Amino acid sequence: MNEDSPIDAAMAADFVTHDRHLEDELLPQLVAHLREHRTKLRQEWAGRIQEAHLLHAMTPQEMGAETKSVYDNYVEVLETGSVEALQDYARDLSERIIPRGVETHEVVGIVLLLRDVLARSLFEKYQRDFSLLNRVLDAYEPAANRIANTVAVSFVDERERIIRRQQDAIRELSTPVLPVRERLLILPIIGVLDSERASQLTEQLLTGIRMHRAKVVVIDITGAPDVDETVANHLVQTVDASRLMGASVIITGLSPEIAQTLVTIGVDLSKMNTIGDLQGGLEEAEKLLGYTVSRQESSAR
Amino acid sequence: MEDTGPALVSILRQRSYLIASIHTALDDSQMIRFQEDLIQQIGERRSRGVIIDVAALDVLDSFGSKTLRNIGEMARLRGAKTVIVGIQPDVAFAMVKLGMGTGSVYTALDLEEGLEYLDDSVPRGASASGAYTSSLG
Numbered sequence: 001m002n003e004d005s006p007i008d009a010a011m012a013a014d015f016v017t018h019d020r021h022l023e024d025e026l027l028p029q030l031v032a033h034l035r036e037h038r039t040k041l042r043q044e045w046a047g048r049i050q051e052a053h054l055l056h057a058m059t060p061q062e063m064g065a066e067t068k069s070v071y072d073n074y075v076e077v078l079e080t081g082s083v084e085a086l087q088d089y090a091r092d093l094s095e096r097i098i099p100r101g102v103e104t105h106e107v108v109g110i111v112l113l114l115r116d117v118l119a120r121s122l123f124e125k126y127q128r129d130f131s132l133l134n135r136v137l138d139a140y141e142p143a144a145n146r147i148a149n150t151v152a153v154s155f156v157d158e159r160e161r162i163i164r165r166q167q168d169a170i171r172e173l174s175t176p177v178l179p180v181r182e183r184l185l186i187l188p189i190i191g192v193l194d195s196e197r198a199s200q201l202t203e204q205l206l207t208g209i210r211m212h213r214a215k216v217v218v219i220d221i222t223g224a225p226d227v228d229e230t231v232a233n234h235l236v237q238t239v240d241a242s243r244l245m246g247a248s249v250i251i252t253g254l255s256p257e258i259a260q261t262l263v264t265i266g267v268d269l270s271k272m273n274t275i276g277d278l279q280g281g282l283e284e285a286e287k288l289l290g291y292t293v294s295r296q297e298s299s300a301r
Numbered sequence: 302m303e304d305t306g307p308a309l310v311s312i313l314r315q316r317s318y319l320i321a322s323i324h325t326a327l328d329d330s331q332m333i334r335f336q337e338d339l340i341q342q343i344g345e346r347r348s349r350g351v352i353i354d355v356a357a358l359d360v361l362d363s364f365g366s367k368t369l370r371n372i373g374e375m376a377r378l379r380g381a382k383t384v385i386v387g388i389q390p391d392v393a394f395a396m397v398k399l400g401m402g403t404g405s406v407y408t409a410l411d412l413e414e415g416l417e418y419l420d421d422s423v424p425r426g427a428s429a430s431g432a433y434t435s436s437l438g
Contacts, residue, residue: 202394203390203394206390206391206393206394207390209390209410210389210390210410213410213411213414214410215410215414237394237397237398238394238397240397240402241390241393241394241396241397242393243408244385244388244392244393244396244397244402244403244408245388245390245393245408245410246386246408246409246410246411246414247410
């Protein structure tokens with residue numbers, strides 16, 4: 001590596017018109033340089049990360065280990081031009097750091113910092129030959145940008161995968177149809193009711209009516225913070241469809257907000273049987289089914 | 302348009318009720334034929350209740366549900382109460398989505414429920430509950 005050698009300069013001049021070839025020559029040089037100054041550059045990078053207050057979720061030891069392997073991966077990608085290994089590493093890294101609350105901007109931030117640290121070191125090395133520096137950067141920048149891109153995409157992909165998995169879990173939990181007595185089902189709705197959940201609810205309720213031979217269904221929406229017009233209409237349709245299957249529906253737990261919304265947006269609720277709370281709804285349902293619940297005198301004491 | 306082939310819907314008499322099971326999707330003229338047969342039999346057999354079982358249907362178009370509604374009205378005029386039973390979940394929701402209900406006609410989950418409903422709501426003298434099987438035919 002001697003940047004001042006006249007041969008280098010001459011070579012560079014010869015290859016001006018052969019960019020492709022030139023890149024092939026320059027990259028190994030560049031990689032060798034980055035390997036040689038590995039410790040110094042890595043420390044500088046770690047310093048910059050600390051200055052920028054990124055990654056405080058990690059301990060200094062962990063950060064040391066991670067910066068080492070990120071650095072090595074980075075240089076390797078520059079050398080081979082293949083991002084696949086990096087992709088795997090980035091995915092693995094994301095998997096480890098996402099649960100600890102590392103944000104997207106931090107991950108992108110540290111990769112960009114590394115890019116800058118390395119670019120600075122290249123500036124320093126080639127500053128005396130401006131045209132050579134230009135070509136070095138021509139070779140370095142696309143590779144560096146591709147790396148930044150890959151890491152960011154892997155991280156975001158991983159996050160999305162986690163979000164999807166959680167959504168699936170929520171969806172499975174979200175609309176239980178529970179038999180409480182013979183021919184009586186309750187359907188507690190908890191969380192935001194969007195149109196996807198609403199149609200899932202309808203499907204589960206109607207098949208539940210069939211399966212349990214239900215005559216009365218209590219839908220409790222105490223846990224639903226809000227409903228919009230589409231969902232409200234969907235709810236009305238669900239009630240009608242349940243009636244077609246021979247079951248009557250009681251809706252309980254309409255919050256003051258939802259009651260106001262429904263009346264304001266003009267959803268026709270005249271056919272809906274609503275009762276204040278779940279307790280009242282169950283009592284009404286039991287009455288419809290002919291149950292009487294009474295407390296034994298002896299156990300009351 | 303007149304349908305004169307063999308009836309596609311079996312209409313059975315049980316006590317003072319008629320039980321009609323639709324086994325296959327009917328086209329419009331077959332639907333009309335069914336309506337005519339049923340309304341006629343209500344008078345002939347002095348039925349007090351009609352159960353229409355649609356459990357085998359996985360589609361019910363607007364003409365079909367309108368005809369069922371009409372049958373309910375006509376049967377009422379002839380002195381019988383109508384129950385539609387066995388509407389499948391998908392069919393029920395599709396009907397509601399398309400704005401087709403069963404109007405004033407009562408619906409129940411299945412045949413058993415339908416019979417129970419008629420027993421409760423049809424005023425009767427002779428037919429006693431507990432004689433479900435013996436009185437057929």
